[in-house]
Amino acid sequence: MSLEKVYNYIDAHEKAFIEDLVRLVKQPSVSAKGEGITECAKLVEGMMREAGLLTKVLSGKKGNPVVYGEVKSKNSSKTLLFYNHYDVQPPEPLEKWKYEPFSGKVVDGKVYGRGVTDNKGNLVSRLKAVQAFLEAVGDMPVNVKFFVDGEEEIGSPNLEPIVKEHKRLLSADAAIWEFGGTDRRGRPQLYLGLKGVLSVELKAKGALKDVHSANAPLIPHPAWRLVWALNTLKDKDEKILIEGFYEKVQPPSKEEVECLKRIPFEEEELKKELSLKQFLKGVSGFEALKALLFQPTCTINGLLSGYTGEGSKTVLPHEAMVKMDFRLVPNQKPDEIFEKLVLHLKKCGFDDLEIIRHGSTEPVKTSISDPFVGLVAKTAEKVYGERAVIYPISAGSGPMHLFRNLLGYPVVSAGCGHPEANTHAPNENLKVEGFIEGTKFIATLLNDFAQ
Template sequence: MKEVYDYIESNKERYIEWLQELCRQPSVAAQNRGMKETATLVEYYLHQTSASTEQLSTSGYPVVFAEVNTNAEKTLSFYNHYDVQPEDPIELWESAPFEAEIRNGKMYARGVADNKGNLMARICAVHAYEQVYGKLPINVKFIIEGEEEIGSVHLDEFASKYPDKIASDGCIWEFGYKNPNGRLQVSLGVKGMCYVELRARGANTDLHSANAAVIKNPAWRLIWALQTLKDENENILIDGFYDGVLEPDETETQLLEAMEYEEREILSSLGLDSFLLNLDGLELKKKLLFQPTCTICGVESGYTGEGSKTVLPSFAKAKLDFRLVGEQNPDKVFQLLREHLDRNGFTDIEAVQLSGCHPAKTDPNDPLVRTVVDNVKDVYGQEPVVLRNTPGTGPMYDLCQKYNIPAISLGVGNEDSRNHAPNENIAIDDYILGIKMMSKIIHEFAN
């Protein structure tokens, strides 16, 4: 692999320019901004390799599909996305969000960490390997969707429509980071998600708050309903909610014990004195990765501007996410929530499921896992931190585990990449290492 690594080093300026060009093209799915142009640009870079490409239609934005077919025995797929989050609030960026400025060894741009840096690293890995050896030792597929940042709402539809396109012996998932100690994290799964909006309605118009003596306040109704969901000890009070939550087995417990989680550094960076319930050590890591959550993401009602306005609101809403683990099912969780609200006297509260995805895990002993974990040190100089799953969520199940395809996550991000926030960034050195790592995986997965 020395020849490939040397080629990557000799051509790193080209690969950096490719990433800058991609990041300078906005692709905000939530606003339908730059989506067509970005899909076409992604195809352009894929054509720098021997890959054949096509844009496969869905009920939303197309999936860019590419394939390098060498008639090899094994096939590896890469899942990525070309859409990004909106750049707001723009005033908090130190450089323009779509300028892709490089300063102090980092590239700053909306989407550079999530997910264009990882996407381009994988394209460049295939390019470098082909330039040195002429031909890949495996078949490679790229599955690049345009709706990840709006919930991957049509990815399951795509997978069902094109089972032959997604078929592979393993999938490298879209994200990955170094931890605060500079060690690469490798994740073997993701949590699931049930995302819900609760809505409470009162009078058919906002009223003077003098009417609050006799007219229902939907804000209070919503608050009282929310209060029934979880107690002060973090126990979720929905009957049947914990069905399907599994205790970590022996292998998973070993991974937890070996997992680095820099408690003091994390608390200090967040300006906090302690974690929930004063947890630490193994129990803290267990709760982070193996326990579900019920989170109020936002509440909206009435007047919240400057000064005072005596108003009785006519409407209130809250957005909640339930992170799911083990064998929990997002549709079942939503059903349990509806039943819970009705049982507690809140039949008037409307509940809408906005999105849902299943938890997903890959066997730690799968050949793809061993290929990745056993070769990280060759590129990064130290062993990786292996996570049983991340505390975050993605549509991994719909594309992989549902079809018995193992999946694993690693990438070019860092502990301060600031995904979805101003000044999103990756380190240039991590980007180049990521290209080398992907080329190493391509080489070793053939064995």
């Protein structure tokens, strides 16, 4: 199909596209607080219809609605699915924002607002690529489906039953995941997978109530119990001690190692930003990047017990709790790791602890040798004029496994973000230029995917 017409359409409609993006950013949609969710889902559905898609709302027994959209090609039987999400992170701390978080203010070629990059900009750029084909050419090069999650920022806890129920509706030949962008040198970044995550909470209980610490020789201390239990989980060399924890961990393949070597890792900037002399165990360069992407972790997210206020208080608390997460790598399974954790604590004599399981997602990746990866990389190079930087996996997590493993097609993440986008932080922003180039990239990809 003629990409020239599509590109011209995109250039001619830049202002209108940005106005639509601003409209979406202005609608709060904070899943953590349930703020503006219904309104935002409606707005997304309306914008899909305006772009020329047929829409449907998919709801499960609980949780926020998924907005689904599709448009068929007259000439192709191939289907590309886009996974995006309309929910955003909470905007706090509010005082750190230069402009109101839901203002969608455009300043110096950037749109500011919570969710403008993560993930509303990517969603709108993809919708606009579809609109450009339909308006400028009158047809799509391939069939397109959109799956727009409403709970990504809280771990998509209700997504699995929805995906399972709509397996046929969600069938496709490949999918483009929600995020990505260009690095400081303008090179497009592609991500082929995500780490998994398992969140748990451990609770230790002592006496019925807090008591005077003079009673310490007699009264069991829950905070000490918890500290001793935590001590059995990981040693000072960062090794996780749960039996069988590393059993299924796959080291990077030869091809993945080659990929890692080409990834620019700005470690000095990161150390400076965090005021660190060195990373854990003194790793740097390739070894640091390998650890970041291929190493599973056991992290204390928060610890709570007793008196932590000003001055001192001689008290013996009656309870203690810790929240932790395990980042998992292929082929570790959250269910198995949870079982191993429970067994480990029991074996070490901590069966008095209450173990609460919170959310989890599985680690997942698409192989570098998958033809779809090659296609996306080639298209990215053509559009951006730079060889794509391929991350075999990302250190983050998400529900990608439902699409890659359950529905069974290759998934690559690529988007229109930039390194100073401040996602999840104050002053989140998206460059207008990157947004327009990203829209052209998606249009080109749709065209190339037909071939």
